[in-house]
Amino acid sequence: xxxxxxxxxxxxxxxxxxxxxxxxxxxxxxxxxxxxxxxxxxxxxxxxxxxxxxxxxxxxxxxxxxxxxxxxxxxxxxxxxxxxxxxxxxxxxxxx
Amino acid sequence: xxxxxxxxxxxxxxxxxxxxxxxxxxxxxxxxxxxxxxxxxxxxxxxxxxxxxxxxxxxxxxxxxxxxxxxxxxxxxxxxxxxxxxxxxxxxxxxxxxxxxxxxxxxxxxxxxxxxxxxxxxxxxxxxxxxxxxxxxxxxxxxxxxxxxxxxxxxxxxxxxxxxxxxxxxxxxxxxxxxxxxxxxxxxxxxxxxxxxxxxxxxxxxxxxxxxxxxxxxxxxxxxxxxxxxxxxxxxxxxxxxxxxxxxxxxxxxxxxxxxxxxxxxxxxxxxxxxxxxxxxxxxxxxxxxxxxxxxxxxxxxxxxxxxxxxxxxxxxxxxxxxxxxxxxxxxxxxxxxxxxxxxxxxxxxxxxxxxxxxx
Amino acid sequence: xxxxxxxxxxxxxxxxxxxxxxxxxxxxxxxxxxxxxxxxxxxxxxxxxxxxxxxxxxxxxxxxxxxxxxxxxxxxxxxxxxxxxxxxxxxxxxxxxxxxxxxxxxxxxxxxxxxxxxxxxxxxxxxxxxxxxxxxxxxxxxxxxxxxxxxxxxxxxxxxxxxxxxxxxxxxxxxxxxxxxxxxxxxxxxxxxxxxxxxxxxxxxxxxxxxxxxxxxxxxxxxxxxxxxxxxxxxxxxxxxxxxxxxxxxxxxxxxxxxxxxxxxxxxxxxxxxxxxxxxxxxxxxxxxxxxxxxxxxxxxxxxxxxxxxxxxxxxxxxxxxxxxxxxxxxxxxxxxxxxxxxxxxxxxxxxxxxxxxxxxxxxxxxxxxxxxxxxxxxx
Numbered sequence: 001x002x003x004x005x006x007x008x009x010x011x012x013x014x015x016x017x018x019x020x021x022x023x024x025x026x027x028x029x030x031x032x033x034x035x036x037x038x039x040x041x042x043x044x045x046x047x048x049x050x051x052x053x054x055x056x057x058x059x060x061x062x063x064x065x066x067x068x069x070x071x072x073x074x075x076x077x078x079x080x081x082x083x084x085x086x087x088x089x090x091x092x093x094x095x096x
Numbered sequence: 097x098x099x100x101x102x103x104x105x106x107x108x109x110x111x112x113x114x115x116x117x118x119x120x121x122x123x124x125x126x127x128x129x130x131x132x133x134x135x136x137x138x139x140x141x142x143x144x145x146x147x148x149x150x151x152x153x154x155x156x157x158x159x160x161x162x163x164x165x166x167x168x169x170x171x172x173x174x175x176x177x178x179x180x181x182x183x184x185x186x187x188x189x190x191x192x193x194x195x196x197x198x199x200x201x202x203x204x205x206x207x208x209x210x211x212x213x214x215x216x217x218x219x220x221x222x223x224x225x226x227x228x229x230x231x232x233x234x235x236x237x238x239x240x241x242x243x244x245x246x247x248x249x250x251x252x253x254x255x256x257x258x259x260x261x262x263x264x265x266x267x268x269x270x271x272x273x274x275x276x277x278x279x280x281x282x283x284x285x286x287x288x289x290x291x292x293x294x295x296x297x298x299x300x301x302x303x304x305x306x307x308x309x310x311x312x313x314x315x316x317x318x319x320x321x322x323x324x325x326x327x328x329x330x331x332x333x334x335x336x337x338x339x340x341x342x343x344x345x346x347x348x349x350x351x352x353x354x355x356x357x358x359x360x361x362x363x364x365x366x367x368x369x370x371x372x373x374x375x376x377x378x379x380x381x382x383x384x385x386x387x388x389x390x391x392x393x394x395x396x397x398x399x400x401x402x403x404x405x406x407x408x409x410x411x412x413x414x415x416x417x418x419x420x421x422x423x424x425x426x427x428x429x430x431x432x433x434x435x436x437x438x439x440x441x442x443x444x445x446x447x448x449x450x451x452x453x454x455x456x
Numbered sequence: 457x458x459x460x461x462x463x464x465x466x467x468x469x470x471x472x473x474x475x476x477x478x479x480x481x482x483x484x485x486x487x488x489x490x491x492x493x494x495x496x497x498x499x500x501x502x503x504x505x506x507x508x509x510x511x512x513x514x515x516x517x518x519x520x521x522x523x524x525x526x527x528x529x530x531x532x533x534x535x536x537x538x539x540x541x542x543x544x545x546x547x548x549x550x551x552x553x554x555x556x557x558x559x560x561x562x563x564x565x566x567x568x569x570x571x572x573x574x575x576x577x578x579x580x581x582x583x584x585x586x587x588x589x590x591x592x593x594x595x596x597x598x599x600x601x602x603x604x605x606x607x608x609x610x611x612x613x614x615x616x617x618x619x620x621x622x623x624x625x626x627x628x629x630x631x632x633x634x635x636x637x638x639x640x641x642x643x644x645x646x647x648x649x650x651x652x653x654x655x656x657x658x659x660x661x662x663x664x665x666x667x668x669x670x671x672x673x674x675x676x677x678x679x680x681x682x683x684x685x686x687x688x689x690x691x692x693x694x695x696x697x698x699x700x701x702x703x704x705x706x707x708x709x710x711x712x713x714x715x716x717x718x719x720x721x722x723x724x725x726x727x728x729x730x731x732x733x734x735x736x737x738x739x740x741x742x743x744x745x746x747x748x749x750x751x752x753x754x755x756x757x758x759x760x761x762x763x764x765x766x767x768x769x770x771x772x773x774x775x776x777x778x779x780x781x782x783x784x785x786x787x788x789x790x791x792x793x794x795x796x797x798x799x800x801x802x803x804x805x806x807x808x809x810x811x812x813x814x815x816x817x818x819x820x821x822x823x824x825x826x827x828x829x830x831x832x833x834x835x836x
Contacts, residue, residue: 440501
């Protein structure tokens with residue numbers, strides 16, 4: 001369900017009813033209803049579905065996720081069983 | 097363009113025993129999808145036009161027909177243009193009407209020489225609009241180095257047309273030793289595309305009523321005969337050329353795979369999709385591989401010539417962004433399979449009709 | 457684009473896959489509830505990269521596919537009426553009702569228009585006061601705030617010529633129905649990220665506890681999906697069953713309060729039929745009494761239209777992972793992407809359609825023979 005994509009709030013038309021703003025999706029921009037994020041600010045990223053901004057994107061959470069992914073496996077690479085690790089790399093390199 | 101292109105085969109379903117609630121494609125009336133360049137278009141040709149016209153020349157189902165006439169090999173093609181709006185970022189109806197037919201001829205390896213234009217005008221359309229379209233036709237013809245040799249005009253009552261429709265037909269000569277058609281794809285062939293894809297379709301959508309969005313993306317409409325000539329200067333042994341218009345790269349490659357009984361394998365990361373095109377497709381829920389192009393070609397070239405042909409394409413202004421995107425294979429005949437950036441694969445099927453913005 | 461490209465990184469995907477491979481010790485069946493996630497899984501070939509112990513069951517979360525046959529027939533009936541402008545998301549136009557679809561109605565003279573947003577339909581109502589403008593309000597919780605806003609504005613502005621044909625569905629009752637089905641095979645859920653962006657996560661801890669099943673709120677990019685799988689597998693291997701949020705950048709526990717207030721005002725819970733599955737208690741929304749005047753079903757008096765679904769279709773069992781598509785007698789014979797019997801064959805991401813396509817790839821017709829040409833119906 002629910003194709004929703006991240007975009008950056010470029011401008012907000014405070015006189016519009018319902019509240020509306022221009023969202024940039026990376027070289028492509030479109031008006032979206034901001035009524036559900038009434039205190040959103042220009043420059044913030046939101047997730048947009050059928051012309052409605054539904055939620056703010058939290059940069060801190062995004063960074064934390066990516067850092068976690070970077071860390072995955074590293075602990076074991078440092079301290080883990082060398083044989084197990086070699087076997088895992090082998091199977092990893094065989095993956096298509 | 098790719099109208100008479102797909103070899104449509106019978107369905108595996110037994111119609112008498114079908115309990116399906118949706119005989120979706122056995123529509124008794126014309127639906128928009130019949131003009132979408134996908135499976136519905138192909139069925140219309142296969143079920144209505146081929147039986148009515150049936151002859152070996154038509155049966156080749158290429159972008160243009162190649163005919164022997166008076167000792168010469170003549171490429172011949174026709175196409176109608178019904179784009180809305182008439183003027184869009186990067187071009188207009190007039191540009192499409194010339195470049196589309198010129199490109200269909202070029203996809204046989206021909207050098208296009210003469211065009212005809214037939215205008216269907218709706219009562220009440222400003223003369224100024226007609227003049228702008230005509231001027232665009234003239235300018236595009238000069239750029240493509242073709243002569244508009246004959247034409248026709250008809251007027252329909254207000255409400256019975258959509259402003260201006262243009263039909264063009266064209267002829268050109270096919271050089272000696274050139275035999276380019278979809279049936280010639282062979283396992284091992286390199287699959288090349290002449291530049292970034294999806295620009296035309298996204299540019300049109302950006303100005304379509306009800307869908308408007310802001311973007312700098314402009315149509316790629318351009319004549320490709322010069323690029324084809326540059327490729328043929330490297331080798332006459334180019335197997336297939338196709339301009340991926342309606343239905344995009346996905347439809348063209350499926351048509352080639354089916355016509356030749358080969359498979360096509362693409363590397364997703366090698367396909368040149370501009371970032372803004374990808375983002376526009378992202379928020380509309382479209383696949384850029386199915387979005388129309390009007391100034392691109394896809395080529396199947398024997399592997400030994402691939403590098404040289406690619407270099408020649410890149411040296412030509414219309415092929416500056418050319419890329420090797422995949423290969424023709426013996427496996428999965430009639431199917432196009434894409435190796436995804438993550439290392440998996442997916443089937444790129446023939447689209448049914450036109451692509452629509454989706455929510456899911 | 458920020459927040460997309462970073463979550464598409466192949467090197468990090470490999471790390472996640474390695475980690476899943478290192479964690480898993482035995483077979484687990486996970487269901488991604490949402491059609492958008494299924495789309496992403498197929499689009500990137502993620503299912504082929506997972507260790508064989510991890511099986512993904514494609515869930516019923518495609519609003520287009522589960523919209524019941526009778527509601528589609530109601531839509532076709534309304535769209536064919538003179539004076540009506542019938543507006544819909546693009547995906548719905550090709551979904552078959554009984555004997556025809558919205559494209560066909562358009563071809564026969566109906567004024568059917570594709571809109572990007574329900575607000576575009578509202579705008580049409582404003583510009584065409586002499587016409588009845590009907591919006592086909594389908595969708596899960598994600599789409600509900602948009603559809604609610606459109607009808608709220610119509611009421612406020614007195615646009616009496618605007619109405620909704622509502623077929624809204626809700627995820628938690630579907631999860632409940634799947635878990636309580638006899639012989640349920642699903643051992644963990646990837647919950648739909650964007651549904652939770654709106655609704656929050658409050659409904660899920662109790663479900664996870666009662667059915668002793670891990671539920672991981674999951675996003676839509678490849679790394680998001682792999683992270684959802686990684687966390688679900690980790691819980692299963694540890695014998696845990698709780699709610700986790702693996703899509704924190706877009707999901708807060710409380711959801712979107714403003715959107716929830718609007719949903720509360722406009723919609724009320726109702727029972728709903730799911731195409732291919734059947735009735736699920738409390739699984740839908742309809743307009744509240746205050747908005748009944750804008751209910752197209754009543755306005756056009758089509759609520760009496762009832763359509764039986766084909767008995768041969770076992771989509772419900774497929775959606776619950778009880779059978780593989782190939783085990784259905786109709787698969788590939790009476791039921792193909794060209795002639796779908798059920799939801800799972802309608803959408804190109806549906807389990808049956810995906811099986812059909814891949815079977816064609818791996819068992820192609822012999823060289824030179826005619827290739828069957830059922831096409832996918834690119835909806836969902």
